[in-house]
Amino acid sequence: MDNLSVKEPLIYRRILLTIDEDDSESNTRAFRFAITLAHDYDATLGIVSILENEDINIFDSLTPTKINEKRIDLKNAVDNYVKMAEENGLKKVEPLVYEGGDIDDAILERVIPDFKPDLIVTGADTQMPHSKISGTIGPRLAKRAPVSVIVVR
Amino acid sequence: MDNLSVKEPLIYRRILLTIDEDDSESNTRAFRFAITLAHDYDATLGIVSILENEDINIFDSLTPTKINEKRIDLKNAVDNYVKMAEENGLKKVEPLVYEGGDIDDAILERVIPDFKPDLIVTGADTQMPHSKISGTIGPRLAKRAPVSVIVVR
Numbered sequence: 001m002d003n004l005s006v007k008e009p010l011i012y013r014r015i016l017l018t019i020d021e022d023d024s025e026s027n028t029r030a031f032r033f034a035i036t037l038a039h040d041y042d043a044t045l046g047i048v049s050i051l052e053n054e055d056i057n058i059f060d061s062l063t064p065t066k067i068n069e070k071r072i073d074l075k076n077a078v079d080n081y082v083k084m085a086e087e088n089g090l091k092k093v094e095p096l097v098y099e100g101g102d103i104d105d106a107i108l109e110r111v112i113p114d115f116k117p118d119l120i121v122t123g124a125d126t127q128m129p130h131s132k133i134s135g136t137i138g139p140r141l142a143k144r145a146p147v148s149v150i151v152v153r
Numbered sequence: 154m155d156n157l158s159v160k161e162p163l164i165y166r167r168i169l170l171t172i173d174e175d176d177s178e179s180n181t182r183a184f185r186f187a188i189t190l191a192h193d194y195d196a197t198l199g200i201v202s203i204l205e206n207e208d209i210n211i212f213d214s215l216t217p218t219k220i221n222e223k224r225i226d227l228k229n230a231v232d233n234y235v236k237m238a239e240e241n242g243l244k245k246v247e248p249l250v251y252e253g254g255d256i257d258d259a260i261l262e263r264v265i266p267d268f269k270p271d272l273i274v275t276g277a278d279t280q281m282p283h284s285k286i287s288g289t290i291g292p293r294l295a296k297r298a299p300v301s302v303i304v305v306r
Binding site: 005006007008009010011028029031032033035036039040084087088124138139140142143145146147148149150151152153 | 158159160161162163164181182184185186188189192193237240241277291292293295296298299300301302303304305306
């Protein structure tokens with residue numbers, strides 16, 4: 001092992017926080033960890049939520065009006081987290097709202113290529129609304145993402 | 154949401170790093186992240202590796218001599234990481250070597266209750282030798298552990 005390179009600090013510079021609509025305990029803790037790390041290492045923080053609209057009507061019988069309400073709720077949730085991050089002294093915070101398709105694929109195929117995070121922070125209970133795949137997204141991202149993933153509890 | 158508590162820093166105080174015998178890229182990066190975080194937040198770092206010996210003879214046709222060699226290799230690997238962490242200025246580093254049973258269960262049922270980590274750091278490629286379960290342990294721990302887990306790539 002190369003002792004020199006192995007002892008170099010490993011610092012994340014672009015942190016992607018996934019949130020859902022619920023202010024669950026793990027969501028809140030994920031947010032706290034993300035802003036702590038972004039603050040202390042001067043990283044850029046992206047805060048993302050995803051509205052899966054592909055099969056939304058089938059699964060929840062939502063009318064267009066209700067879908068739009070969901071969209072606005074999600075946008076507001078992201079904006080609220082961005083605002084709190086900025087109030088906490090962060091200068092580089094980006095709201096990211098995506099729509100459509102499968103949640104995992106949206107993150108893997110669109111959000112990651114767009115935002116280029118080196119770390120994804122997700123709450124252990126984070127579940128995107130109306131996801132076709134049951135369960136939380138963290139462990140799945142931990143398995144499939146090409147970058148580091150922390151599941152916060 | 155309670156804006157006061159949500160903005161409090163979230164800092165990990167007891168970090169558990171899982172390693173295997175291989176100096177894979179992700180193992181090295183996991184080590185680097187663990188020592189960075191432990192250093193910068195004055196956390197206690199436990200470095201753990203596990204020798205699954207329950208079915209080792211069946212799976213690898215190892216003789217007692219070979220099992221003992223594996224045991225020594227693993228102990229040396231852990232000690233080497235501990236030494237590097239200490240050379241990097243860490244004062245609170247604990248070597249942890251466990252044996253027996255299923256790798257996930259050993260971590261969940263014995264290492265976590267013993268060491269009481271609040272964060273587990275694991276490389277994306279970390280595979281304990283002779284594990285009965287194929288694949289890497291990170292995503293499984295991310296799903297099952299009662300504490301935060303980061304899978305480092």
